[in-house]
Amino acid sequence: MMSPSLLIVVSGPSGVGKNTVINNLFIRKPDLRYSVSATTRDPRPNEIDGQHYFFLTETEFQKKITAGDFLEWAKVYEYYYGTPKQHVQQLLSSGCDVILDVDVQGALQVKKSLPEAVLIFLAPPSLAELKKRLAGRNTEPETELNKRLQYIETEFQMMPQYDYLVINKEIDLTCDQIECIILAEKRRVNRQPENLLNNILNG
Amino acid sequence: MMSPSLLIVVSGPSGVGKNTVINNLFIRKPDLRYSVSATTRDPRPNEIDGQHYFFLTETEFQKKITAGDFLEWAKVYEYYYGTPKQHVQQLLSSGCDVILDVDVQGALQVKKSLPEAVLIFLAPPSLAELKKRLAGRNTEPETELNKRLQYIETEFQMMPQYDYLVINKEIDLTCDQIECIILAEKRRVNRQPENLLNNILNG
Numbered sequence: 001m002m003s004p005s006l007l008i009v010v011s012g013p014s015g016v017g018k019n020t021v022i023n024n025l026f027i028r029k030p031d032l033r034y035s036v037s038a039t040t041r042d043p044r045p046n047e048i049d050g051q052h053y054f055f056l057t058e059t060e061f062q063k064k065i066t067a068g069d070f071l072e073w074a075k076v077y078e079y080y081y082g083t084p085k086q087h088v089q090q091l092l093s094s095g096c097d098v099i100l101d102v103d104v105q106g107a108l109q110v111k112k113s114l115p116e117a118v119l120i121f122l123a124p125p126s127l128a129e130l131k132k133r134l135a136g137r138n139t140e141p142e143t144e145l146n147k148r149l150q151y152i153e154t155e156f157q158m159m160p161q162y163d164y165l166v167i168n169k170e171i172d173l174t175c176d177q178i179e180c181i182i183l184a185e186k187r188r189v190n191r192q193p194e195n196l197l198n199n200i201l202n203g
Numbered sequence: 204m205m206s207p208s209l210l211i212v213v214s215g216p217s218g219v220g221k222n223t224v225i226n227n228l229f230i231r232k233p234d235l236r237y238s239v240s241a242t243t244r245d246p247r248p249n250e251i252d253g254q255h256y257f258f259l260t261e262t263e264f265q266k267k268i269t270a271g272d273f274l275e276w277a278k279v280y281e282y283y284y285g286t287p288k289q290h291v292q293q294l295l296s297s298g299c300d301v302i303l304d305v306d307v308q309g310a311l312q313v314k315k316s317l318p319e320a321v322l323i324f325l326a327p328p329s330l331a332e333l334k335k336r337l338a339g340r341n342t343e344p345e346t347e348l349n350k351r352l353q354y355i356e357t358e359f360q361m362m363p364q365y366d367y368l369v370i371n372k373e374i375d376l377t378c379d380q381i382e383c384i385i386l387a388e389k390r391r392v393n394r395q396p397e398n399l400l401n402n403i404l405n406g
Contacts, residue, residue, distance in 0.1 A: 126406025156400055164390045177390055184387035187367045187380060189324065197359055203329025
């Protein structure tokens with residue numbers, strides 16, 4: 001039987017506004033849970049193990065890779081990041097829906113391990129709009145910005161492997177659409193508990 | 204390319220409240236269209252051909268069956284009823300979403316002809332509740348009522364072949380859920396127009 005709780009993976013190109021969307025979803029749906037990632041980077045001041053990240057040594061992380069303990073993982077520059085399978089499954093079996101914020105490559109890894117995960121691709125209204133937003137951030141050197149822009153087209157090519165496409169034009173509309181997707185997915189016949197039919201027939 | 208418009212098939216056991224739900228959906232979503240059925244029965248006073256039904260002779264109807272012109276058809280007692288494929292496709296290509304109100308057998312026929320149709324099974328909160336509603340109607344002899352009740356279990360057995368299950372507990376909640384299903388289905392990646400990616404990338 002599939003879990004009636006959902007694992008919702010939201011990803012999309014840098015600058016699309018994913019964090020704002022996810023933060024708004026948590027305000028709207030207090031029963032949503034955020035999946036905590038594991039990492040090999042050092043904790044920053046005020047970061048708490050198990051809350052912001054699960055902080056692991058590289059040896060611990062690699063052991064977990066070998067054991068298949070990650071739904072997805074990646075090495076970004078010198079550090080490893082990953083989604084611990086057991087942590088996600090604990091949240092799901094407690095009856096909560098879980099939001100996973102991973103990049104496009106990670107999302108597709110998750111879908112492979114857990115086909116019932118719901119993959120939402122968050123796209124900008126236009127590439128021009130995205131470039132404007134990214135340039136407006138002004139937080140990184142131009143070479144970094146150009147690298148990001150080059151990666152965007154690769155990300156878009158992976159969109160057909162997602163379940164849903166949501167265009168982030170206006171934050172409230174975007175969150176409405178994602179809330180509807182969550183509600184609709186919960187009504188899918190193949191997600192219904194096995195005893196539901198009996199409950200109705202004998203109710 | 205799939206049509207961005209949706210064919211939504213709503214069915215469920217007698218007495219579940221399907222007509223009330225569908226009528227409410229039309230009030231909420233004025234852009235929804237109702238698919239007009241074809242039939243061989245005689246028009247009643249005030250019934251208009253092409254609006255209430257397409258009235259056909261039995262010979263005409265059978266020709267259309269042979270030609271594969273129906274998305275689904277059935278013979279109920281002495282009359283034929285069917286959903287004309289061309290009529291539905293015209294409504295869809297005009298950009299409207301179409302609601303189809305057919306029984307469970309018909310719904311599965313539609314899914315076979317048009318796999319992108321969205322099948323929603325409307326269920327009562329409980330069989331006891333349904334029996335109460337049916338008995339409350341008081342419009343048919345008891346033998347007819349018992350026949351209906353026997354058929355209900357057969358209908359439930361077909362639920363796993365549907366896409367969505369909505370339990371009709373409270374009309375507004377039911378319509379909210381169906382509206383969400385429609386919205387979510389429109390965000391499905393495989394329903395996006397082919398040129399969308401180019402529009403975003405070149406926009």
